[in-house]
Amino acid sequence: MLTRVAQTGKQKGRTEGFGMQEQFDVAVVGGGPAGMAAALYTSRAKLATVIIESNVFGGQVAVTGVIENYPGFTSIPGTELAQRMHEAAMRFGAAERIAEVEAVLPGEGGRFVVRTSTGSLGARSVIVATGCRHRTLGVPGEKEFQSRGVSYCAVCDGPFYEGADVVVVGGGDSALQEAAFLSQYASSVTIVHRRQEFRASTSVQEKARHNPKLRFVLGRVVEEIRGDDGVQEVALREVGSGKVDVLPAEGVFIYVGMEPSTEFLRGALPLSGDGLIATDQRMRTVVPGLFAAGDVRAKTTRQIATAVGEGVEAALAAAEFVREA
Ligand SMILES: Cc1cc2nc3c(=O)[nH]c(=O)nc-3n(C[C@H](O)[C@H](O)[C@H](O)COP(=O)(O)OP(=O)(O)OC[C@H]3O[C@@H](n4cnc5c(N)ncnc54)[C@H](O)[C@@H]3O)c2cc1C
Structure with missing residues (x-):
């Protein structure tokens, strides 16, 4: 496990480019509710965490008018919920990057190389939370x-x-x-x-x-x-x-439906015919150290609350994986 002290000093905060040398315990791909919940839990567990988002933190929530079914709020604008989730997720020192993840590849010593539009980084474990986009x-x-x-x-x-x-x-x-x-x-x-x-x-x-x-x-x-x-x-x-x-x-x-954002995983992981990711109840995929959470999973219910719950489960399973590695 990387010590968080060594990571946070230079990695905290939002940057748009990064070099080959950066290494993390956990890389979270996607900054929607699932990814932000995962980053909150892994960083609070003192794992060196990076969350990589290609567009806007909040994902589909950031483009939803009003949300009336997220516990704790009778009604809240999507943009506000997205902002609050983002603030909460980042407060334990996770690093954030604005970049598109292009591939997740096997690296040396059982680590992963996460290749993005602005450079590559290394991670012991990867949580895919890239959700869905409109059809x-x-x-x-x-x-x-x-x-x-x-x-x-x-x-x-x-x-x-x-x-x-x-x-x-x-x-x-x-x-x-x-x-x-x-x-x-x-x-x-x-x-x-x-x-x-x-x-x-x-x-x-x-x-x-x-x-x-x-x-x-x-x-x-x-x-x-x-x-x-x-x-x-x-x-x-x-x-x-x-x-x-x-x-x-x-x-x-x-608004005619959504499709999962998983092209960058083709070849790295078996996907369903619809491009969804199968996991077990702990959000583990068939590749050790690679987890998936939220709308990108093959499942029946796609809601903010379920995405958050799965992000938490994936984070706890990833933390266990990193500590045992
Ligand atoms: C119009 C609309 C209204 C909705 N209303 C409600 C509601 O009222 N209540 C409710 O509970 N749910 C609602 N939902 C569903 C809810 O928003 C989703 O279930 C939830 O956002 C899923 O979260 P997620 O984190 O899995 O994925 P997403 O929210 O889709 O987030 C995924 C993130 O990953 C990023 N990403 C994708 N590919 C890459 C890549 N290669 N590299 C880096 N980043 C990447 C995306 O930019 C995105 O920010 C609504 C959805 C829509 C579209």
């Missing part, structure tokens, strides 16, 4: 109008649509919750869903039905997103009949 529709206009009317983040882009008519695509909790968030700004929010029934939980559906700004178009799929400088309309095809209608809209927010 795309793959229709004409989606890519072309990205950031010019097509968005996957209501929290980030919603305020740009004050007084506008917008479309939300999807039928799960995220689609309905983010539609409600958008209704604070937009004059109308039309939710387009390919099935006749939503997948969202009953309470979320009930809230959505009582929101006077939300409209529902069921049994239709987006065929094309059209416009000139920005989005102007969405072509919708009726499932079954194939009939196409056009809906005027200045914004299209897409």
